[in-house]
Amino acid sequence: MALASKSIEELLGDEAEDLLTHNCDTISKDKLHLPSASYVDDVWYQSDRNPRVLRNLQSLLDHGRLGGTGYTSILPVDQGVEHSAGASFAPNPDYFDPENIIKLAIEGGCNGVASTFGVLGAVARKYAHKIPFIVKINHNELMTYPNTYDQVMFGSIERAYDMGAAAVGATIYFGSEESSRQIQEVARAFERAHELGLATILWCYTRNSAFKVNGEDYHASADLTGQANHLGVTLQADIIKQKQPTNNGGYKALNMGDSSYGKLDEDIYNKLASEHPIDLTRYQVANCYMGRAGLINSGGGSGENDFAQAVRTAVINKRAGGMGLISGRKAFQRPLKEGVKLLNFIQDVYLDEDITVA
Known part of the structure; x- marks a missing residue:
């Protein structure tokens, strides 16, 4: 396989050859x-x-x-609720104004924009027919003291439908004490969304302090996130949003000693995945009914190497068989032109025919 364009290679750095030429010998792309x-x-x-x-x-x-490619690049800006507006928009206060969020998504060439009832409702009449709206229906509000971590409903499916949305999005904290209630709420909401003709996207996040074992964090392990994905498609999510795996063996770590958690099979680690990031992400895709529900990986928080990290995440997602990236803070916590450039770099990965499924 020919290597990708020079700019993508440069951003991948020392990992370029490995990520662009890896063959997946775990679960076949066929x-x-x-x-x-x-x-x-x-x-x-x-x-x-x-x-x-x-x-x-x-x-x-x-x-x-x-x-027309089957891939997606979505701008998600619900951090004003999830991470507090001040902390999220301090790097670029322009995004306190919802219209600038929509403008970034449009100028950045995104497939759609995901945000809150308030943000999208504030500009719906002007923009709902210009770019697909994805209304995030629940949030972790982060104001309760001391902070608690729970996803609660912020509005109705009917409200999202009335503002002209193409889809709704929701989050479930799988593994949390509140997950059973969240599962039931989202199941009912997604059923109603489909009745009204709206597509559904589920943020399938894991959350439990027990998922940190002996200093190792397994919230993004392939086996735990894979099962969260499987629960998400069982709830009839059309698209799954998931953090890209950083390790594997969450079930094993949680079953050390006398504890008993979930179910596992050694083939998860020996045959269905390897330590390679593309193979770990392929396991996530497999749990999305072998790609019948598209897997979009999150872009993560902003930092010093945003362009390189975004391109790396996109290459891994595409080569694993995923459907795209949903990247927010890396784009909106910088000047508009830089945010557009970052989104375009992500999209260039999916437009590059030389970057194929492993």
Whole structure:
């Protein structure tokens, strides 16, 4: 396989050859339902989704620079609630104004913009017909003292429908004490969303202090996030948002000593995945019904090497068989032109035909 464009290679640095030439010997790409121009016809047409859902899924996949490829680049800006507005927008106060969030998504060539009822509702009449809206229906509000971590509903599916949204998004903290309630709430919400014709995206996050074992954090382990993905598609999420795996063996770590947690099979670690980041992410895709629900990985927080990290995450996602990236803070916590450039770098990975599925 030919190497990618020089700019992408440079950003990948010493990992370039490994990430761009790796062959996945765990779960074959031939077993996957891969993103393509005909993805809705090939995959979702077979499902119980009604024509209105199919139309909105297609509109999401047809918009922006990646339109018609089957891949997605989504700008998510719900951090004003999830991480507090001051902390999120201090690096660039322009984004206190919801219109600038929408402008970034449009100028950045995104497939859609995901944000709160308040943000999207404030500018819906001006922009809902110009870029697909994804309304985030629940949040961790981060104001209770001391801080608690729970996802609570902020509005109704009918409200999202009325403002012209193409899809709704929700988060479940799988593994938390509140997860059973969140599962039931999101299941009912997604059922209603599909009835009204809205597509559904689920943030399948794991959260439990017990997932940190002997100084190692397993919240992003392939086995635990993979199972969270599997629960997400069971709830009929059309697209799964997940953090890219950083390790594996969460179940093993939690079952040390006398504890008994979940179920595992050694093949998860020996045959279905390896230590390579592409293989770990391939296991996440497999748990999304082998790609019948698209896997989009999150871009993570902003830092010193945002461009390199974003491109690395995109390359791993694409080569694993994923559907794209949903990157927010790396883009909006900088000047508009730089944010657009970062989003375009991510999209360039999915537009580069030389970067193929491993």
